[in-house]
Amino acid sequence: MRPTRAIELGTGLFVLLGFAALFFLVTQITNREIGIGDSGYRLTAGFEQVGGLKPGAPVSMSGVTIGRVESISYDFTEYRAKVVLRIDGSYDRIPDDSDASIFTAGLLGGQYVGIAPGGSETFFRDGDQIEFTQSAIVLESLISKFLFSKAAEGGGSDTTEASGK
Amino acid sequence: MKQLLAELVDRAAESLSTLGRYTLFTGRLFAETPRALLRFRLVVEQVHNAGALSLVIIMLSGLFVGMVLGLQGFDLLERFGSEESLGTAAALGLVKELGPVVTALLFAGRAGTALASELGLMRATDQLTAMEMMAVDPVRRVVMPRFLGGVIAMPLLAAIFSMIGIFGAQLVGVQLMGVDQGQFWSQMRGAVELEDVMEGVIKSGVFGIACSAIAVHEGYHSAPTAEGVGRATTRTVVISSVVVLLLDYMLTAVML
Numbered sequence: 416m417r418p419t420r421a422i423e424l425g426t427g428l429f430v431l432l433g434f435a436a437l438f439f440l441v442t443q444i445t446n447r448e449i450g451i452g453d454s455g456y457r458l459t460a461g462f463e464q465v466g467g468l469k470p471g472a473p474v475s476m477s478g479v480t481i482g483r484v485e486s487i488s489y490d491f492t493e494y495r496a497k498v499v500l501r502i503d504g505s506y507d508r509i510p511d512d513s514d515a516s517i518f519t520a521g522l523l524g525g526q527y528v529g530i531a532p533g534g535s536e537t538f539f540r541d542g543d544q545i546e547f548t549q550s551a552i553v554l555e556s557l558i559s560k561f562l563f564s565k566a567a568e569g570g571g572s573d574t575t576e577a578s579g580k
Numbered sequence: 581m582k583q584l585l586a587e588l589v590d591r592a593a594e595s596l597s598t599l600g601r602y603t604l605f606t607g608r609l610f611a612e613t614p615r616a617l618l619r620f621r622l623v624v625e626q627v628h629n630a631g632a633l634s635l636v637i638i639m640l641s642g643l644f645v646g647m648v649l650g651l652q653g654f655d656l657l658e659r660f661g662s663e664e665s666l667g668t669a670a671a672l673g674l675v676k677e678l679g680p681v682v683t684a685l686l687f688a689g690r691a692g693t694a695l696a697s698e699l700g701l702m703r704a705t706d707q708l709t710a711m712e713m714m715a716v717d718p719v720r721r722v723v724m725p726r727f728l729g730g731v732i733a734m735p736l737l738a739a740i741f742s743m744i745g746i747f748g749a750q751l752v753g754v755q756l757m758g759v760d761q762g763q764f765w766s767q768m769r770g771a772v773e774l775e776d777v778m779e780g781v782i783k784s785g786v787f788g789i790a791c792s793a794i795a796v797h798e799g800y801h802s803a804p805t806a807e808g809v810g811r812a813t814t815r816t817v818v819i820s821s822v823v824v825l826l827l828d829y830m831l832t833a834v835m836l
Contacts, residue, residue, distance in 0.1 A: 422628045429632035433736025436743040440777045444671050444746065444768050 455482060455504045456541035460515045460528070465496045466551030467526050468517055474500050474528045481506040484528060500528060502539075510535040514547035526551060601801065606793045608719065609727050616724035626729025630691040630792075631737060637690055638683060642741035645678055646670065646748025653749070654757045666759050667768035670749035675772065675780045679742035681828050684787035687734060688820035692795035695726050696816040699799025700809035708800075723800055727792045734788025735781050742780065779835050786827060791820045 465487055474482040482502035490497040502509070512533030519526050530545075539545075617623065649670045657663045699722065702708050708718040746768075753759040795816045802812035 422625060425632040426624050426628040429635055429733075430627070430736060432635070433631070433733075433739055436739035437736070437781070439743050440675060440739055440780075441774065444675070444772045445774050445777060 455501050456507070456539075457485065458500045458502060458539055458543055458545055460498050460500065460545040460548050461490060461493055461495045462498055462517060462548050462550050463495050464517075464550035464553060465498060466517060466519075466553055468498065468528070468551060469526075472527050474502065474530065476506070476509070476530045476532065481530070498528070500545075507538060509539045511537050511539050511543060512547070513539070513545065514549065515545045516549035517551035519551075602793075602797060605797050605800075609724065609793055609796070612720060612724050613728065616720065616728055619725070622721075622725035623728045623732070626725045627732050628729075629694065630687070630726075630729045631733030634687060634690045634733070634737060635740070637686060638737050638741050639744050641682060641686055642679075642744035643748040645682060645741075646674060646745030646750075647752045649673055649678070649745065650749035650752030650757070654753055654759065663753075663757070663759050664763035664767050665771075666749065666753045667746075667764035668771040670753070671746055671768045671772050672776060674742045674745040674749070675777055676783075677828075677832075679738045679745065680780050680783035680787055681824060683734065683738040683741045683784060684791055684824040685821055687730070687737065687788075688791050688795070688817050688824070691730060691733070692791050692816045692820050693813045695730070695792070695795040696799035696802070696812045697809055699723070699726070699796060700802035700812040703800065703802055704804040704806065704809055706804070719800075723796050727796050730792030730795065731785070731788045734791065735784040738780060738784035738787075779831075782835070783828065783831050786831060787824050790823050790827060794820045794823065 470484050470486055472484045473480045482500055485499040485501045487498050510533040512535040513530050516529050518529045653666050653669045711718045754761045754764055798812040798816045802808045
């Protein structure tokens with residue numbers, strides 16, 4: 416019952432094909448183009464509101480992905496969210512007065528950090544903090560702000576009407 | 581009335597002992613695994629039987645499942661004007677659910693039945709008893725390589741199924757329905773995470789263990805008659821299918 420050469424060949428082919436398929440699934444259909452290994456450098460940014468931002472979300476400048484969000488935690492000394500960004504090493508000429516904002520990709524897309532370059536001559540280095548940040552827009556607070564301002568307007572007109580009578 | 585009650589108790593006891601037999605047998609299979617892996621040539625032969633010989637049916641099914649997914653997905657997504665997400669929908673559906681589950685069901689039908697009837701026939705023709713008389717443990721010599729062959733083959737088959745399926749969906753979605761090729765792939769890459777692929781691999785690994793254990797158990801413990809072999813084969817397919825679908829729900833709930 417020793418395996419013959421044909422069986423060995425068939426099995427080898429099958430195993431090879433199987434691992435090739437697995438390799439294809441892991442590398443080709445998942446998003447691995449920016450390996451957030453130990454390469455690159457870290458920046459931190461404080462936000463009042465991070466909204467739905469998640470670790471692994473892209474960091475982009477003008478729509479080009481230059482890094483990933485590494486971690487999000489709450490900073491009790493400043494009482495706001497602390498977001499650690501890992502930027503790819505090749506993007507090392509970001510002015511140190513650049514500002515970071517949290518945007519939403521599309522209407523239903525995920526959130527990402529957008530960096531708009533400033534005009535400084537010196538660049539960010541590993542461990543620097545981004546001073547200028549703009550929080551994520553939370554739709555509910557936007558709507559409630561709108562509604563309350565409408566209600567205030569409506570209430571105001573009501574009282575003027577009442578006083579006019 | 582009393583007779584009915586006695587019969588009911590009998591039935592319950594029988595079901596319980598079947599479950600116990602399964603558990604003990606599976607435990608034995610796990611305990612024998614390290615030793616059986618040393619006799620790798622026997623395992624290779626069974627990987628060939630369970631895997632390489634199932635390749636054609638797996639690839640063909642994968643292609644058609646992927647194609648129908650492309651067609652249905654396109655029809656559904658077009659209503660929301662987001663047919664570019666077809667790649668994401670097809671890839672996630674295949675990698676996480678359809679790949680492991682359909683592969684396991686096909687595996688139970690193609691390789692599981694072959695294992696069960698082979699072992700059942702060995703039992704019916706007293707080959708297993710003959711081995712015992714020659715002081716060769718039939719579990720070690722015959723059952724273990726077949727079990728391990730199935731366990732090794734299943735994740736590879738599921739990966740091949742998913743890959744072919746994605747190409748099938750691409751074929752229908754891009755070539756036939758006119759979804760943009762770049763959008764199809766880039767949206768897929770953006771949405772599918774490594775964890776999703778791993779979920780599929782873990783699932784198919786568990787299904788491989790379950791299907792192979794059921795097949796060898798049914799074959800090994802089949803009644804030594806022509807009817808017994810037939811029944812073992814049927815039971816293999818029925819039990820495997822139910823267990824796979826049950827496990828699928830539980831694994832999904834745990835890993836989601």
